[in-house]
Amino acid sequence: MLLYKLWRSFIKEILLLKRDIGGIVIIFVMPLLLIITITLIQDSTFKNLEGTKIPIIFIDNDKSEISQNIKKEFENGKTFELLTNFTEESAEKAVFGGDYQMAIVIPKNLTKNINSNVESKVQAIVSSFGLENDSTSVKESPVKSDDIHLYFDPATNIGFKNNVMTTVNKMVFEIENKKIYKAFQDQLGTTEDLGKTKNLISFKEITPKKGKTDIMPNSVQHNVPAWALFAIFFIVVPLSINLVKEKSQGTSVRARISPTPYFVHILGKTFTYLIICVIQFLLMVAVGIYLFPYMDLPQFDVTGKMFPLIVVTIFAGLAAIGFGVLLGTVANTQEQSAPFGATSVVVLAAIGGIWVPVFLMPEFMQTIAKFSPMNWGLNAYYDIILRNSGIGGIAKEIIFLFLFYIAMVAISLFYERKQNAV
Structure with a gap:
């Protein structure tokens, strides 16, 4: 019932x-x-990030070794297309107006200042161990290097900002490390290329597998x-x-x-x-x-x-x-x-x-x-x-x-x- x-x-x-x-x-x-x-x-957003490059403004006021390395890293990547026909003022206006996602401005004498600072610090370290040569007894005072300017569209996602800043920091850090290795090599008179040593720690992502195929999460x-x-x-x-x-x-x-x-x-x-x-x-x-x-x-x-x-x-x-x-x-x-x-x-x-x-x-x-x-x-x-x-x-x-x-x-x-x- x-x-x-x-x-x-x-x-x-x-x-x-x-x-x-x-x-x-x-x-x-x-x-x-x-x-x-x-x-x-x-x-479509994921595919655009993978296939279509995002146009960003790149202004090189240094036009030397480090700035060229940074530019090369961006050009070799699959994410950005560099636009160079801007001044810093016009780039700021274009980015803040929403025409472009971001602009990167490399300061003048960036390479020269970093080289000077690296040499000064390496000489100080070598001197503390009593290993300095007569030719390196004169120490240069550290020179404050100008900051790399990053302009972001106010509507840009915070995650995108953090990713770009992390990428730039990583580039500069690797370049500085190579400079330091090279400076120590010159000071110590060694013939071994210290700058080509591999990272002591590396990362390997472990993903779930279905048989021998990695299972990669997707939007669906x-x-x-x-x-x-x-x-x-x-x-x-x-x-x-x-x-x-x-x-x-x-x-x-x-x-x-x-x-x-x-x-x-x-x-x-x-x-x-x-x-x-x-x-x-x-x-x-x-x-x-x-x-x-x-x-x-x-x-x-x-x-x-x-x-x-x-x-x-x-x-x-x-x-x-x-x-x-x-x-x-x-x-x-x-x-x-x-x-x-x-x-x-x-x-x-x-x-x-x-x-x-x-x-x-x-x-x-x-x-x-x-x-x-x-x-x-x-x-x-x-x-x-x-x-x-x-x-x-x-x-x-x-x-x-x-x-x-x-x-x-x-x-x-x-x-x-x-x-x-x-």
Whole structure:
């Protein structure tokens, strides 16, 4: 009997949804357009950084050894195209006006000053060991070298700035090291070329492998789960609107006075919208597998991962449904539920790491993110797709999502009883 009542409740929800075909189309089509657009934009950005060089202004006032080495390093790289027909004043105006991302200005006498400083420091070190020659007894005073000026467009990403500054610092550091080696070689009279010694410490990135092939994360692996989760939580809007409609049309009153318990009514909604969530996810995965390769995007690989991904989708859907039930129970009008539902989903997405990675957030926001159901779902998806975890590895996130659903529904039932208590 209970199963029959649950089935009738499910049929009722299907009939309600059939009356709003436009809303159903939005639920399914909007996330697909979103994931395609965002993935294309991000993938194009990655390809531009790899294939198309970024034009930057390079002004060489030194025109000597070190500045030429710096220029050569930039030209040999695959990232920048150097523009040299500028003065420092015109470069500053062009960059600050947004015409170019950045400008690098090499000061006059940079090579001469660095050579002088290196010679002076090496002579001081050699003298402290009593190894100086008569020809090197006269010590030159260190000369302050002018700074290399870096101009950045105010709208430039801070990560881009840091990368460029790190690159320039590394170039100058290597050049200074070679100068120091050469100066010691001259002072000590050795014939060994100290400047050609290899780095004592090197770095080797160890990446996950599938067989003999390295597994390299791509934009698709990040965007499909992230925007699938966003789509799942967006059902909060139609679900809450339907609950408000039932209150305004008297359907909820008939449900309360019927022999069927009210929680069966909620379970019927849960079952219906859970099916919608799974369909949404499957559509997103289908786009990643079958459509993206035709758009020159990486294919979404779910080999051996589909079952745990569906499990996460079900529990993420439960969390979204619980939130929608609470919102629809508390709201009195569609004007309250619709905008608040949409806004709250966007806020949860921002807090949960959909828009910005959690590790880039301020510390207090990282703490808040730990309590976001969208963050639990996103971490579970990433654990499966990027970290090759199984059900055991995502058990904590699944439990949190289910407890969130139970808490939201329990609060909704309590509020409903209190509001209709005689």
